[in-house]
Amino acid sequence: MAEETVDVLIIGAGASGAAMAWSLADTRMRIVCLEQGGWMNPATYPTTGMDWEARSLGDFSVSPNSRGRPEDYPVNDTDSPIKASMFNAVGGSTILYAGHFPRLHPSDFRTATLDGVGADWPIDYATLEPYYAENDRMMGVAGLAGDPAYPPKEFPLPPVPLGKLGETLAAGFNQLGWHWWPSDSAIATQPYRGRDRCVNLGPCISGCSQGAKASTDITYWPEAVRQGVEVRTGCRVREILMRDDGMADGVIYYDAEGNECRQRAEIVIVACNGIGTPRLLLNSKSSAFPDGIANRSGLVGKNLMFHPYGMVVGFFDDPLDGYKGPTGCSIMSQEFYETDLSRGFVRGYSFEAVRGMGPVSSALSGMGAGRIPWGEGHHEGFRSVFNRTASLLAICEDLAEERNRVTLDPELTDSNGIPAPKLDYRLSENSQKMLAHGVERAKEVLEAAGARETDVNSPLSVAGWHLMGTARMGTDPQRSVVNEWGRSHDVRNLFIIDGSIFVTSGGVNPTSTIQALALYVADRMKQNLATLFD
Template identity: 50%
Template sequence: LGKAGRKVAQAHNDLGWHWWPEPNAILSAPYDGRNPCVQRGVCTSGCGEGAKASTDLTHWPKAIGAGAKLITSARVRKITVNDQGLATGAIWVDPEGREFHQSAKVVILAANAIGTARLLLLSNNSMFPNGLANSSGLVGKRLMMHPFAVVTGWFDESLEGWQGQFGASITSYQFYETNPQHDFVRGAKWALSPVGGPLNHVLPMRAGTEVWGEQHHELMNRTFGKGATWAIFGEDLPEESNYIELDESLSDSSGIPSPKVHYKISQNSKRLMGFQVERAEESLRAAGASDVTTANLLRYSGWHLMGTAKMGDDPAKSVVNRFQRSHDVENLYIVDGSVFVTSSGVNPTATITALALRTADNIVKSRSLQAVPS
């Protein structure tokens, strides 16, 4: 847990609030040819040991070893279909602007809530005039992101925040569920991390501090290694007013129409996050913080992208079924966060991965029944 985790965990014990050790996809022992963490604390800059899990280490080497071909620097501009309404492959563009068609018996999208919706809308044709797999009209709709805030407690003693993995040490779901006494529904997950090394002390999210100029050295002497941050991920409600469409005037460097994002923080999210920030401040004060700084509803935090290709049993009310297969195109699957029906208030990666593995198993098990283009 580290010094920060132990200190805040004890405060939650005293308050009677929930806490639990937070799982991190970082090795503590050698595994599968990868080295364990050596406690450098620079995880966000890349892990030289390969201890931090990422698909280039955990999945792609095995896939390539099994015969998969990885094409990089490729922009897919359209999913192609035949007269029977089955996907036949994808048209992609290389950095020089040359177009290629990759044929396929099964097409799987994993471009997440913005990219997947964009590609489905780009793939419209006479059979699918409103976009591929969009008979429900829900492709691009119900975009969700996690409203995000950070609350940092500064302590008088060193917490050795530069040491160890730069990930969450403990988590709390104390205020995760709907409380009828509140003026909002749902809740949020909290994840506690040390502030980290020198560069992380001068990020703009450290609200209320002058990090450059004459104050810089004084700030570093006062705060370095002495901070602990609650990162707060609020549950975002699925609203059709938040959506993706194709931009009529803006294209990328390959000439492919760009996605246009319509998203507005709801009043429910604002009230929810205001409450969570106040409770996180209380948590850190109880742990002994002498100063607390907050940054609520950070604008650059839309990295958890969900919705826009809803999962469900009813083709009229959803885009894919429970195995993430399109209701409209029998050999088209979507294995990313766009299939989420709700956002929950937690990091989505583990759920995306679990669903993708489940879908892969189902594709293999049902391959003899799978409709494919001739």
């Protein structure tokens, strides 16, 4: 049988791969997606069992290094104060994300022009706005219109309930006269497109058993598959192959049984996240690209951006019922988002409120903070912590720097022997000042809300959820990896659509923008099918 050449090959079934597959499905092209993980079964997620908190430290840990599932690959992050978090499955990291879903601001696309730092994106907020809106409809985003921190936007679903914890924090922000707003949340607060409503289980970040949180395995993928897109699970791509004419030929991958396979394609789309994508590109060496495919600029893997997180935990006298409701979605603040140089740094950050923890997490974190001793005083310590904490995260904009990068580890490999990624990352002086400012303002809010004490954890080491910038977009092939619609400058049938193509990070969770970008790139591809490779 002749080897099949598919029209479109998507690598990665996470946030962006799913949106792209769904959008392209109406072209009736033959589309295949290779995903190293499998389909998840929400009935087996941790919150269905008594050991739900323990499992969030084990087989549902956000760290691939701790989790060590067969489908995970290791990440050498010893030279980074922020450790990588991700999940490998159909749905990707949306399986474990909080569903906090704000958009970038218009200014985030113009930091060079407005503030003299970073680079301007080759597109702007207005270009992405219809794709943000389409994505909100597909994912089912809950929120409240009228936020003065954003251009006007509407939501398909009403906001998540704030609970006593959210209302307590909101009162603190009001007392200081600072901005706050109910979080934009990718959570179905009412039955929506076949998904049941949120029942406030709490720990969204170990998978939503209820199916209310919008992970792409239950939003985009079912619709894409119904339209004929094929998802092949357990398939880990080793490298992208080149043809003699300078076009991508397809990929070599290992199937679930470890067999080496080849898949040819007319179009190759990489959607493996800000670490997985540069890893794959750097592993795809050829005579045309000895330093990795699409890397003539030398920028593949460089400009790695996280969001440095400063976390402040407030301890209150009264119970806050914080274990009820979506962990990371209640209220957010953008009082300090836009640049004000009098603060001592450029650009800014958001606050995201975090609800309380369950009993096990409260006990373990209280032990780590020296608040819950073993032996005498244990129960008094526990009572002072459990159900009496509320936290604020300062999500700081990270400015792109070439020294912060993803490379290939010379020794570490995954279970298929493919070289693993290595991170080299340092916090800039600007980030450190921004973190310090965020921590002090968070303390003020928590105290205004009634906290008797606060603990600080900054920078939060486990907060490497947002992986951006390692194959940035731009119009100049010397200064960017892909063009203004995600096509590689160097390989005309190779596209990149995940957080790698971000030019700046903003100070908000990136998934909404990652997916809006994927829909935008898909639309541009469809509009230009006849001349796609010109």
